[in-house]
Amino acid sequence: MPEDPEEIPPLDEEWVQAAKHREESAEVRADRYARINSGFQQVQSGETSWRSTPTKAKSSGLSLARWVFAIGGILLAVIFVVWLLDTGRPLVDDGPVAFVGDDTINENLGSNATRQLQRSDFPTAGIDAQQSRVLAEVQPPTNPGQYDFLAEVGGEPVTYSPCRNLEVVVNPRGGPPGSVTAVEEAVAQIQAASGLSISVAGETDETYQPNRDPVQPERYGDRWAPILVTWTEADEVPQFEGAAVGLGGSLSVRRGDSPPSYVTGDITLNRNYFSEPTTGGLLREVLLHEFGHVLGLGHVDDPEQVMTREARGGRPLGTGDLAGLALLGQGPCTPKL
DSSP, rough: OOOSSSSSSSOOHHHHHOSSSOOOHHHHHHHHHHHHHHHHHHHHHSSSSSHHHHHHHHHHHHHHHHHHHHHHHHHHHHHHHHHHHHSSSOHHHTOOOOSSEEEESSSBTTTTTTTOOEEEEEETTTBBBBBSSSOOOOOSSSOOOOOOOOOOEEEEEEEEEETTTEEEEETTTTTTTHHHHHHHHHHHHHHHHOEEEEEEEOOOOOOTTTTTSOOHHHHSSSOOOOOOEEEEGGGGOGGGGGOOOEEEEEEEEEOOSSEEEEEEEEEEETTTTGGSSHHHHHHHHHHHHHHHHHHHHHOBTTTTTTTTTOSSSOOOOHHHHHHHHHHHHHHHTTTTT
């Protein structure tokens, strides 16, 4: 082969064109290498379409699992909220053992009273009484559930006089928001069920006392004191040492040969318990229960009645409650008191 390039003879053009494999020009090779290099960089960065398909499939699988867990969590949350609203109480396995002890006493000033009610403690006889019933009698439902009375004399329950307007006063101190409204709603239901004239007269500064004075002329005038509703610290009420959340009852007295009659009462509720925001439903039921005690209803074992021993939150008056209240509203007038 000649060493001098100038001595190399030119290629036969026809022979070049007839070759089966032609060498690419430098420009063609450079363009091809650039495309290959660009594709390699895309592969390294994960930008190619073939990488995206399995990545999306993997992401879709994780998303589905998360949705399943999320939906399951939502369902559990909904079940929990519905249960909480239905019970209207904090998470206590057996519920509060409500209403331990009834503060309804015959002819004295309280369950721990040390003195008897004297005649000088009575207001002017019949000062707030009418000659006949204030409201029409309410008939009990047929085939009612269970009910019981706190006190009976001669087979008849002790009652309030249907010839008096019974007033209720509320000390809202320590009560939850809307406490006065809750009392008004409970009183309206008790009046409708019993046929006794009962109304909320307003607020008071009177506080709970185990041996409350039944006549307080300086505060309420010459009459039996109105029914009192208060909220009290748990350590101030011995009955709240357990799980009780409410206490209520009435004072019954008699004069001469007249039958005994309830003349005033009071209800106190566990301030500590009802400070919790989840107890709204329970408060309504407890108020109905305690007003049942005030009018003379005792405890029953029937879980369908408000007067059962354990509150479950938001339970309405049952047929037994309605029957007992209707009968308690049919007592005699007591003009001597």
